[in-house]
Amino acid sequence: MARVGIPHTLAYFLYYPFWKTFFEALGHQVVVSSPTTREILDLGVEETVNDACIPIKIYHGHVASLIDKVDYMFCPRLVSVRLHGDFGSETFCPKFLGLPDLIRLTFTKAPPIIDTRIDLKKGKKELESICVEVGSRLGNSSQESQAACKKARQVHRQYLALLRQGTMPPEAMEILLNGAKPASREFPPDGLSIAVVGYPYAIYDPYINVGLLNMLAREKIKIYTQDMLSDKILNREARELPKSMFWYFSNRAVYGGLYYMKKANIDGIIHVTAFACGPDAMVDRLLEIEARRHNKPYLSISIDEHTGESGVRTRIEAFVDMLRYRRDKA
Amino acid sequence: MKGFLGVDVGSVSTNIVVINENGEVLAEKYLRTNGRPIEVVQEGIHEVGRELNGEVEIASAGTTGSARFLASMIIGADVVKNEITAHAVAASAVVPGVRTIIEIGGQDSKIIILRDGVVTDFAMNTVCAAGTGSFLDQQASRLLIPIEEFGNYALKSKNPVRIAGRCAVFAESDMIHKQQLGYNIEDIIAGLCEALVRNYMNNVGKGKEILEPVIFQGGVAANAGLVQAFNKYLNTKVTVPPHFAVMGAIGAALLAKEAYAKKKGTNFKGFNLRDIKFVTNSFECKGCSNACEVVQFFQNGELLARWGDRCGKWELQTA
Structure with a gap:
């Protein structure tokens, strides 16, 4: 052994x-x-x-x-x-x-x-x-x-x-793996839904993204990520692009982002990007342009070893405020 | 008379305003934070109280800025709001129909895009502080020019020189280089203003749809050279609102007013904050290898709040 x-x-x-x-x-x-x-x-x-x-x-x-x-x-x-x-x-x-x-x-x-x-x-x-x-x-x-x-x-x-x-x-x-019971979560019927896309090691690591998903969960926001989509759905998005990028995880983030942008029930998209990531220079720009084209609110959160919680919190709070005001107006 | 208090504690300045029910400014304070936010807030609130001479009763209070949580604990706030929302609320009230807000403060800069009175997009500078108030402060003191005069030098320039504005360190060495070649100080300062605007537009303003009316607010809007450089770059006339330096505080006050309309009553501790003893200390949590630095906040010796831990185990619920 x-x-x-x-x-x-x-x-x-x-x-x-x-x-x-x-x-x-x-x-x-x-x-x-x-x-x-x-x-x-x-x-x-x-x-x-x-x-x-x-x-x-x-x-x-x-x-x-x-x-x-x-x-x-x-x-x-x-x-x-x-x-x-x-x-x-x-x-x-x-x-x-x-x-x-x-x-x-x-x-x-x-x-x-x-x-x-x-x-x-x-x-x-x-x-x-x-x-x-x-x-x-x-x-x-x-x-x-x-x-x-x-x-x-x-x-x-x-x-x-x-x-x-x-x-x-x-x-x-x-x-x-441990036989835990699924936690039941209540979402208010008029609550917000946000798609968080990016590399799994950026969005699921609460240390490096200073607890971003928790901040959203505390606001009773329903969170979607690209990993909740089947390969079939992601590949369909791939076919709509003239060309894909070279990197697997980058492509998943892009396809997932594109999919959620077209969904009426998604209020906004957050892209978590690692500072100094080469591929993300393209991923982020592509998502930003497409989000504007689909008129979907878009926020890019850049993380690095100096990321303070307050900077991320300020942006998340402002983004959530913005989505709520939009909702109220509609 | 009823009044609504707004406090904006930023990295460089602490701003306090009181507005009346019509949103008009009754009192306004722009103070340097000087690394001591607690004392500055205590002093500032006390002075505002003295100016108002007991004629205004605070019905509700709001805080914003990077020290908004700390400030809310000191004054007893009813609303705590991020500075992006606060600035947008204030600008919409001052210039109805505003579609672009340029805000440059001590250590951060932001752009807020509004359409039909609703924020539709925003951006904040990330790790780079080039082009913010702190850098201008530093350059002004290097050139022995009072910061209040700095912008006026730029207005006297006929031929702004080209300064690299991408990074504060390079901008400074470029300015020194140009000065050693013999360019005059007005042209160098005007060049710096243009460089900062370029940097702002390429960083914070990248990809944003900038439509008129454009408002320029935050402490740096006092700099006439930058106003001129923005006008030139955007080929429009940017509006600097009358209370440009305290717009965040006005936003917090307006949000407090909004909250009051929904729920009467206030947590505000009164103008005599000077008489209350606030103390903070911090310790490193040994619970796990994150080693969070936890801050404890005491009022007259009583522990009121803790923050700074990632897991929430030190969180303190207060009434």
Whole structure:
């Protein structure tokens, strides 16, 4: 039995249930880092090359916090997770592609890194081959890995189904992995609905976005994110664009934003963007232009390691005021 | 007579106004915060009370600005509102039909777009403070020009020089470079004003649909050079309202008036705030590795409120 470390950021918010199930089915122990804290952020800022973006620095912080607690660090090379459809040259941000190398060179004392390349575009059997490779590094047979992969896929499907029902990732994981009861939430019938789009590691990490979703929830606002939409819906939006961008997570944010802009029941769109994110320079502008075209109120919230709660709070309060006044006027 | 109090505590200035039921300004104070918001609010409220000479009874009070929560605890506010909404409310009352608000304060700048009296879009500067009041203050004192005179120098310029306004650090070195080459001070200051307007339009104003009437408010609107530079850049005449420096406070007062119409009664502690002892202290919470710095607020030795924690465990409910 080995202890496998999974950092609580980046792809965690969408794929943790899959990998947790997989490793545990193989008889290993999964150690996940705590949600981002100031200590993790400080560790990351200290360790990472200077010009990396804040999400990459945070990832380094999570790895640093796991180093002494695990036998293996799970840090796959994410290339593509598209199972079907023609997405040409779409991949992940270059910093994701180089992440295992960054980690290896930054943490010379790190335990062995499981840096398996994940490129599902290669074909239907690819995920299974990946699982077999990961399993073999931990001393598991092909048969064991194939069975674990099958089980993990089932859990992943259930997880996606929960997200599609409007559950936020942390709660969906609690329900699925720990048997928690879904919390019941009451929304006033005339309450506001806001779509929050952006990278999962920006919108679901309350430390780095200074509790943005909570601020909205406290106002009894119904929150939607791109991860509550099926691939089918997102891909339909993709076809309406003359061209997609190169990055998977960016495209999801864009398609989700475009979808919600056309919905009459959505009062406004908030895009959470990481300061110094290259792809976001385009994502944010595209969403802003499209929001104006659809006459949908749009707010861009930029986050970085110095983000103070007051700046975000002021903007959120003003945005919510604006939406309420619009409502009253209509 | 009934009055409504508005307090706007910003990074650089603390503004206090009292308006009557018609929205007319009865008293107005523009004070420097000087890093001591509590004392400045206490002093300011006391002075306003003295000026009003017991003829006005505060029916409701509102606070805004970056220290709006702190200020609300000090004065006993009925409304606490963000500065964007407060500025929009004030501008709409002063210039009905306003469609663009340019607001430049001590450390932040914002643009607010209104259509048919409703805010439809806004933006605030993020991490960069280039082009805000603090930077102008700093440049004025470097050139030994009183800040009140700074803008008038720009008006005397015939040929503004081109200054890089993207960043305060580069703007300053560019100004020094131009001064060492022998350009005169009026042209350099006028150039700086134009650079700041360019920076504002490219940053905060990026992609915004700017339609007339345009209002320019906030402390920096006192600078005639910037007013001229905005007129030139936008090819229109921007309006600087009479109480431009205290518009946030006016907005807070108007919101207090609105709240009063719905619910009578006020939490306002009175003009004699000077006699109450307010103390704050802070500690680092050891509950988790976030190590939040929690602020505690005491009134005459009694703990009234805590804030600054992310999880809410130190939150204190007061009546």
